[in-house]
Amino acid sequence: KQEVTQIPAALSVPEGENLVLNCSFTDSAIYNLQWFRQDPGKGLTSLLLIQSSQREQTSGRLNASLDKSSGRSTLYIAASQPGDSATYLCAVHFGNEKLTFGTGTRLTIIP
Amino acid sequence: SAVISQKPSRDICQRGTSLTIQCQVDSQVTMMFWYRQQPGQSLTLIATANQGSEATYESGFVIDKFPISRPNLTFSTLTVSNMSPEDSSIYLCSVGAGANVLTFGAGSRLTVL
Numbered sequence: 023k024q025e026v027t028q029i030p031a032a033l034s035v036p037e038g039e040n041l042v043l044n045c046s047f048t049d050s051a052i053y054n055l056q057w058f059r060q061d062p063g064k065g066l067t068s069l070l071l072i073q074s075s076q077r078e079q080t081s082g083r084l085n086a087s088l089d090k091s092s093g094r095s096t097l098y099i100a101a102s103q104p105g106d107s108a109t110y111l112c113a114v115h116f117g118n119e120k121l122t123f124g125t126g127t128r129l130t131i132i133p
Numbered sequence: 134s135a136v137i138s139q140k141p142s143r144d145i146c147q148r149g150t151s152l153t154i155q156c157q158v159d160s161q162v163t164m165m166f167w168y169r170q171q172p173g174q175s176l177t178l179i180a181t182a183n184q185g186s187e188a189t190y191e192s193g194f195v196i197d198k199f200p201i202s203r204p205n206l207t208f209s210t211l212t213v214s215n216m217s218p219e220d221s222s223i224y225l226c227s228v229g230a231g232a233n234v235l236t237f238g239a240g241s242r243l244t245v246l
Contacts, residue, residue, distance in 0.1 A: 056234065065139075065225055065239040066176075111175065113235075120166070120191075121235060123175040 024049045024116045028124035035102055036132050043097040043127050045112030050090045053115040057086050057097050060109045060126070069110075070097070102131045135160050135228050139238035146216055146245050153212045154241045156226030161206035166235070167199070170223040179224075182209045216245045 025048045035041050045055070054073045058066040070079045070086040072095065078087040085098040099106055109128045113121040136159040146152050156165065165182040179199055180190040188201040202210045213220050226238040
């Protein structure tokens with residue numbers, strides 16, 4: 023069964039610190055992996071997409087890495103800000119025309 | 134990327150009634166997807182809505198409970214039928230945007246009393 027896991031479920035970090043969110047998946051034969059942000063009661067905002075042939079993608083203070091062999095991806099957030107507080111979801115496209123989502127990490131940045 | 138508008142943004146409904154959620158996209162798209170996010174849970178795909186053919190439902194979801202329409206390439210509706218409190222969720226519409234990148238609507242938060 024293709025599964026996506028995100029640990030921890032919740033994380034609190036003081037403002038200004040760098041942090042890493044983790045995502046693991048059970049099948050290394052992926053098509054791509056996507057990180058989303060979800061604010062409370064809202065829809066999803068796509069942050070970064072990594073194709074299976076890529077090792078990392080960067081956008082501003084965000085950097086996502088992909089290691090297919092170990093079934094892992096990380097989302098690195100530099101110099102965290104209170105506005106970064108949200109739930110971060112990892113989603114994997116296993117090549118079967120649908121995304122499988124992790125359960126998310128709820129991030130709180132403490133001012 | 135495509136811009137998606139969903140209506141209603143939220144609603145409170147009585148047990149046994151039905152609610153139709155609308156999803157409007159600002160460009161033509163081949164595939165539209167409907168997801169459910171139950172409280173404290175991640176997203177689960179309900180079905181894929183294809184223009185001109187029946188929707189494809191995922192395991193655990195049936196057409197009688199979640200009928201879907203896709204009259205054209207920019208619009209789709211999802212109906213939640215005969216609602217119970219267990220149907221209280223956020224329902225999200227999404228579309229592919231090249232290389233299977235998904236863009237999501239803001240979601241419709243449904244509360245069933």
